[in-house]
Every structure is written in C-alpha cells, then in structure tokens.
Amino acid sequence: MSGMVTEARPPGRDDTDTHVRIGALLPLSRPGWSEAGRHLLAGMELAVREVNDAGGIAGRALELVVRDTAADPDRAAAAVDELARLGAAALAGEYHSVVARAVASRADALGLPFLCSSAVLDALTEQRARWIARLPPAQSHGWRIYADFLLAAGHRRVAVAAQPSLYWASGARILRDRLAERGGTLVDLGLREPAPASVCDALVEQDASALLLLVGHPEPAVSIVRSVRRDPRLAEILIGAPAGQPEFTEWATSLGADGAAVPFLRYLPERLGPLGARVRTALRERLAEAPSFVAFEGYDTVTVLADVLRAHGVDRAPAAETWARVSxxxxRGRIRFSRAPGTGVWQWSGAPVQIVDRDPADPARFRVLRTG
Structure with a gap:
C-alpha cells in the first residue's frame, strides 16, 4: 500500500472498514510557523507510507487527515471536534504550545487519544489527562539545561526580549528560577513589542552579556538579530534563541552569517542509529533540504500511534490505557512513556536534548555545544 494524506471525506460516507484515520494538526500557514509545520508533516507522511507499505493496521490503510491550525487555538479546537466526528482513531501533531494545549484539552474531554509531537509547555493540560501523551521533553527540562549552559559559559546577567505569550512567559520563569538558584540574574528588557533599536538601547543600559530572543520568527527575531550584530556597543554580546528558531533554513536564508553562533535547543541524539539515519536520508529527499528535528518528531509520532493501533485496535478506550505499555x-531512541509531575500527560522521559548553533565558519553546519 502507498501512503495516504487526504482531506476528510464528507461525514455521510462511511469507509472505516478500509481506512484507519489519524487526524494531523499542524501550523501550515501564517501566523503559524509554517516551516515547522511543513517539516512535521513530512515526517508524518513518510511514516504513514512506511506503515502502509508494511501492511497498514491489520490490513487497513492508515490515512492522515490534515488540518491547518495556523497557530490559532480556537481553530485547532474546532478541528478536533471535526476529526472526532469523522471517526479519527487518534490525533497527532502541533508545534505551537498554546495551540497544543487547546488540542489536548478538547481531545481529553472527547476521549480521543492525542500524541503531541512537538510542543513543550509543561502544563499541556489543566489536570491529569488520561488520553494525552507527548514526545518532546517538558519546557522546564530543556530550558533548565539551557540556563546551565549559559552559566557554564560565564553568563551571569542575561537579558530577554519577550513578547506577550503563555509560552514565552513560562520559558522566562524557568530561566529566571534556574539562573537565580546558581547566582545568575535574568533581566526582562520590559519591551511589550520589542523593536530592534529599543532592544539595543536597553541592552546597553542593562549591561547584560547575553540576549535571549523570546519572540516570533521571522519577525521580530530577524530584525533584532541584524540590529544587535551591527551595533558596535554590543560586539561581545551572545544572542540565544532557546525555542529553536535557528534550526530552520528560513533563519539561515534571512540572516546568513549574522544567524550563526546563536545557541538553541533541539531534540536529537548526538548520533542517529540505523533507523534514524535511514529516515534522515528519506526526509532529505522528501523536503529537498536537511530535515529538522521536528521532521523526526513527526515520523516518531505516527510510528508510535501505528504501534498502539496495531496492538489494541482502533477502539479509543483501550488505546487510552496503552501509553504505559508503549515500547x-x-x-531518536526507544520511546516509552511515564507520568511526569507537573505536566498532566504521559511523557517520553528519554527524549534527547542538545544545545547547538550554526557554525560561523559555515552557517549550514551545526555545532553541538552541550547535551542533556
């Protein structure tokens, strides 16, 4: 069987005897981070094709029903309702944490399994969820590692340019607490809408040695980086982007050499095993560029859900009880889930964490600065 990625058929048409549907929720248009959505979808599509080439789910083709969230929580919640009506056996995806939170809340209320591919906000649900699991590490885990990296590099006074958002506010709080534990200080530049010139002036005033961009991409992140790089007063400052903006080609295309040496978090092991290496080659061909860690997250999401559906069928009740038995x-390694305090969801606790940047000598190449 070949892989299938389709728009949903009208509700009146019942073809559930021949297809098993997974609803895929992705940011494929602005203001969503569409490049991340494209990579996430590419990984899912590849995994669907391989599942179907191997016989599908008990002889039935796996079908990906794609919905664009456009980074809109309300739109995503409405899509969950639609996919439930269309008979989706499970949900997959989402990159933006605030959107994933809306998806998780609605999916859990409907009793629809949701494996979150790429969103890290700790409190993905308000209360302990039976139906929700997540692949990437919780934000508190990865961003604490990032804070430790800054301290080890000698940065004790760190500034943040942050836009209003639950996700950015959560990240800033994690960084502030971790730095404070070890004698460091996080300074909020206090710019509600960070403009490049204002950021540069505030950095000089605060005498920080590092600036972290907790802002949207491409704007205002790209303009801020350009301004800081060109300001002679800030020649020695480190620019960081813990949320991962420099991972994608759009960053390198927009900024060139200015986008190098900007450390960020990504979720890949130091070395890929045989499966990871094979998938990397296939994803590179599909994307016509090097796959980001997000593409691997998409592949792993569908791989896990296919295993669950093969083992327990497409009935939702048993599927919800299987997260603890997944192996x-x-x-990027063997995936198992456990209950993680403070998140409310089933969590892959073994997800790899790296801090990397683009090499100033060759911005197309990544340097691993720390693993955790």
Missing part, C-alpha cells in the same frame, strides 16, 4: 524504537 517503540523511534528515530
């Missing part, structure tokens, strides 16, 4: 070889 699947993914592209």
């Amino acid at each position: 699947v070889e993914g592209t």
Whole structure:
C-alpha cells in the first residue's frame, strides 16, 4: 500500500472498514510557523507510507487527515471536534504550545487519544489527562539545561526580549528560577513589542552579556538579530534563541552569517542509529533540504500511534490505557512513556536534548555545544 494524506471525506460516507484515520494538526500557514509545520508533516507522511507499505493496521490503510491550525487555538479546537466526528482513531501533531494545549484539552474531554509531537509547555493540560501523551521533553527540562549552559559559559546577567505569550512567559520563569538558584540574574528588557533599536538601547543600559530572543520568527527575531550584530556597543554580546528558531533554513536564508553562533535547543541524539539515519536520508529527499528535528518528531509520532493501533485496535478506550505499555524504537531512541509531575500527560522521559548553533565558519553546519 502507498501512503495516504487526504482531506476528510464528507461525514455521510462511511469507509472505516478500509481506512484507519489519524487526524494531523499542524501550523501550515501564517501566523503559524509554517516551516515547522511543513517539516512535521513530512515526517508524518513518510511514516504513514512506511506503515502502509508494511501492511497498514491489520490490513487497513492508515490515512492522515490534515488540518491547518495556523497557530490559532480556537481553530485547532474546532478541528478536533471535526476529526472526532469523522471517526479519527487518534490525533497527532502541533508545534505551537498554546495551540497544543487547546488540542489536548478538547481531545481529553472527547476521549480521543492525542500524541503531541512537538510542543513543550509543561502544563499541556489543566489536570491529569488520561488520553494525552507527548514526545518532546517538558519546557522546564530543556530550558533548565539551557540556563546551565549559559552559566557554564560565564553568563551571569542575561537579558530577554519577550513578547506577550503563555509560552514565552513560562520559558522566562524557568530561566529566571534556574539562573537565580546558581547566582545568575535574568533581566526582562520590559519591551511589550520589542523593536530592534529599543532592544539595543536597553541592552546597553542593562549591561547584560547575553540576549535571549523570546519572540516570533521571522519577525521580530530577524530584525533584532541584524540590529544587535551591527551595533558596535554590543560586539561581545551572545544572542540565544532557546525555542529553536535557528534550526530552520528560513533563519539561515534571512540572516546568513549574522544567524550563526546563536545557541538553541533541539531534540536529537548526538548520533542517529540505523533507523534514524535511514529516515534522515528519506526526509532529505522528501523536503529537498536537511530535515529538522521536528521532521523526526513527526515520523516518531505516527510510528508510535501505528504501534498502539496495531496492538489494541482502533477502539479509543483501550488505546487510552496503552501509553504505559508503549515500547517503540523511534528515530531518536526507544520511546516509552511515564507520568511526569507537573505536566498532566504521559511523557517520553528519554527524549534527547542538545544545545547547538550554526557554525560561523559555515552557517549550514551545526555545532553541538552541550547535551542533556
């Protein structure tokens, strides 16, 4: 069987005897981070094709029903309702944490399994959720590692340019607490809408040695980086982007050499195993560029859900009880879930964490600065 990625058929048409549907929720248009959505979808599509080439789910083709969230929580919640009506056996995806939170809340209320591919906000649900699991590490885990990296590099006074958002506010709080534990200080530049010139002036005033961009991409992130790089007063400052903006080609295309040496978090192991290496080659061909860690997250999401559906069928009730029994070889290691305090969801606790940047000598190449 070949892979299938389709728009949903009208509700009146019942073809559930021949297809098993997974609803895929992705940011494929602005203001969503569409490049991340494209990579996430590419990984899912590849995994669907491989599942179907191997016989599908008990002989039935796996079908991906794609919905664009455009980074809109309300639109995403409405899509969950639609996919439930269309008979989706499970949900997958989402990159933006605030959107994933809306998806998780609605999916849990409907009793629809949701495996979150790429969103890290700790409190993905308000209360302990039976139906929700997540692949990437919780934000508190990765961003504490990032704070430790800054301290080890000698940065004790760190500034943040942050836009209003639950996700950015959560990240800033994690960084502030971790730095304070070890004698460091996080300074909020206090710019509600960070303009490049204002950021540069505030940095000089605060005498910080590092600036973290907790802002949207491409704007205002790209303009801020350009302004800081060109300000002679800030020649020695480190620019960081813990949320991962420099991972994608759009960053390198927009900024060139200015986008190098900007450390960020990504979720890949230091070395890929045989499965990861094979998938990397296939994803590169599909994307016509190097796959980001988000593409691997998409592949692993569908791989896990296919294993769950093969083992327990497409009935939702048993599927919700299987997270604790999952043991699947993914592209980045063996995936198992456990209950993580403070998140409310089933969590892959073994997800790899790296801090990397683009090499100033060759911005197309990544340097691993720390693993955790």
